[in-house]
Amino acid sequence: MQRVKMSDVARAAGVSTMTVSRALRQDGRIAPETRRRIQRLVRELGYVPDRIAASFSSRRSGFVGVLVPSLNNTHFAETAAGLQNALQPDGLHMLLGHTNYLKAQSEQLVETMLERRPEAMIVTFDDHTPRTRRLLVEAGIPVIEIWEVPPKPIGHVVGFSNRAAAAAMTRHLIELGRKKIGFIGEAQDIGTRGAQRRLGFLDAVRGAALDDTRLVATSRPPIGMLQGREAMATLMRQWPDTDAVLCVSDPCAFGAVSACQIARIAVPDRVAIAGFGNFEISQCAVPAISTISVSGLTIGAEAAGLVRRLLKGDREMSSLPPQTILVDASVLARGSTVRPGKCAEKLTARPAAQEHG
Amino acid sequence: MQRVKMSDVARAAGVSTMTVSRALRQDGRIAPETRRRIQRLVRELGYVPDRIAASFSSRRSGFVGVLVPSLNNTHFAETAAGLQNALQPDGLHMLLGHTNYLKAQSEQLVETMLERRPEAMIVTFDDHTPRTRRLLVEAGIPVIEIWEVPPKPIGHVVGFSNRAAAAAMTRHLIELGRKKIGFIGEAQDIGTRGAQRRLGFLDAVRGAALDDTRLVATSRPPIGMLQGREAMATLMRQWPDTDAVLCVSDPCAFGAVSACQIARIAVPDRVAIAGFGNFEISQCAVPAISTISVSGLTIGAEAAGLVRRLLKGDREMSSLPPQTILVDASVLARGSTVRPGKCAEKLTARPAAQEHG
């Protein structure tokens, strides 16, 4: 019981394999009548094209490699979802890997993914090892970094400045009259987006000549609700007069809010709390949590759109220069910082596209 | 500027490609000395093996196709994470697709994935179209359904009975003395796990001769926190004397709890609320939400372990009969149903492995 192959279909149809090959693709130069006959036989014989052989022959894998730190994080899960949605119409499959925020894991995934000859690589910004970087550069395919605008991009970029966004949110707290502002972040986060957010926080508090020492970082990334809750308890123990806290992410902020609920600290009256990322939880929490609105779906879709343009350009031998696509990341003021009634303000960073490099 | 290929390495090393091929794999029949020399040259020349060619030649793709309804759902994101973690040591890559709970999408993904000749398929249980089912059966590879124990499995199974688990949770509510119990679920959910949970709810309330009409289903799957909140409002408007609610998932239950917070309905005193899935939110909510504890990570890891055994068996020409691996899904009683102080009870369904089919 052998697998049906293209030559079987060809024989049954009384044509050559090339004709079958053409019939199964969007190749126009084939008689509609012939195509119909072949399509019928494909169905009857249960022929399933062998894309490995096709990839081998055409030297086009139909893959896009995608690296995210974690799938547990809604942001990256959404990014992956947005990517698949936008890649599918082009017949591209996603080769997805998650690194668990581990550089060694990241390096190994890049290495094994490249063996499958992806047509493009999409990697979440992080401090890559030199080898990871070299492998990506030498692969000779489009590389897109997402979720940050790196100081020294490998290739293309779809993201926003985590630092600037965190600074904007911190200024939001300052403008509300808060003076003793803390930051809850992640430990051992060198080169990560979380570290950028902390820098943005520091930019803003220092810019306003406020105390810049109220930093808590208890666990390694990713930190979630429970870590946020614990960190908030720690923060309030160490600096009881804290009147506002920026958290590295919404789940973390929700944990901080729940710590306040338990300790009967009024939010936002006594302490204002802000998150980052506009996760579902920030919208549905009571009070709703002020956050930076960014959409993983959008980042995924934009990255996929860029891939599409780059691959099309490639065939026309006119590959684009490195692109940077900025996505929106703006302050969403909600009940955890602003009492209902007061006008919620909204600082917006406009999306834009530009060239660099 | 051509890509370095195996023959380049072979020439540089003064050996045949077969020797290089052996050196790069765990093939024992090669002189350690030769292997070292080749490995050095591979590094120097920057050779990246072509896994497409290797797959083509060896007829082993190194892929496992994985289908989940959604990535936004932590359960399935975790499943995917668990799968990748457990597959990676075997050099297998995950071909991941999400269906958005759409059968047409599911069918198309199965079709295009099979073209890549995966060595196994892992699909989340759902009411597959007949064609999807046929494609999977005829692929001639191990098929594993996860997240449910289907009445008529395609092949292997790693899951639990959503119906039984939901019934257990409903009995938990009944044992607490609740009489007027509602269910918040999804609309148009025929054949889904959510529908099984509703059936389990009905089993239990009917078994106790209680009202079985308090059902709310406002939106299509997946429903989240906001839908849960709205549905809870609807439920309490229609049946104001409801004293307990089982929700199809934890995020949904959190939404229901938040609806009560807003409407100043005491949880659990006035209404007990239970969720499903042991998501982070159920643990961190105040009060913590009673739930069914199931681990996506475990399901992913178990499925991957099964794949490993099946593929190993395949080479020894002794493929296993259809396996069913049951994973734990037990009631976790928390503050949203049981006042702290009362002893939290825990009904456990033991995991087990058996044969069927």
Next chain:
DNA sequence: TTGTAAGCGTTATCAA
């Protein structure tokens, strides 16, 4: 519109 011939880069197989 269809067909022919060559080859994509690796591994299976058998021989040395």
Next chain:
DNA sequence: TTGATAACGCTTACAA
């Protein structure tokens, strides 16, 4: 332990 040879199933390039 190593090598020679023949696939693997499709598509590219060119010819008819």
